[in-house]
Amino acid sequence: MNDSRTVACPRCAKPVRWGPESPFRPFCSERCKMIDLGAWASEEYRVEVKGTGDPDAGSAGSGQDSP
Numbered sequence: 001m002n003d004s005r006t007v008a009c010p011r012c013a014k015p016v017r018w019g020p021e022s023p024f025r026p027f028c029s030e031r032c033k034m035i036d037l038g039a040w041a042s043e044e045y046r047v048e049v050k051g052t053g054d055p056d057a058g059s060a061g062s063g064q065d066s067p
């Protein structure tokens with residue numbers, strides 16, 4: 001029974017099931033995918049990372065100031 005394969009999300013290193021249940025693989029979610037694509041830099045997609053109660057809030061993200 002080696003059917004379920006798991007990969008690590010390139011963004012947050014969270015384990016992601018490699019299957020139809022993970023449409024955003026290898027990313028864990030659409031958010032991680034968009035962030036990796038750099039879409040967050042565009043005005044069309046703003047990522048909220050403040051007070052979302054994310055379990056991944058452990059890693060300290062450097063506050064980047066866009067000009």
Ligand SMILES: [Zn+2]
Binds near residue numbers: 010029032
């Ligand atoms: Zn992720």
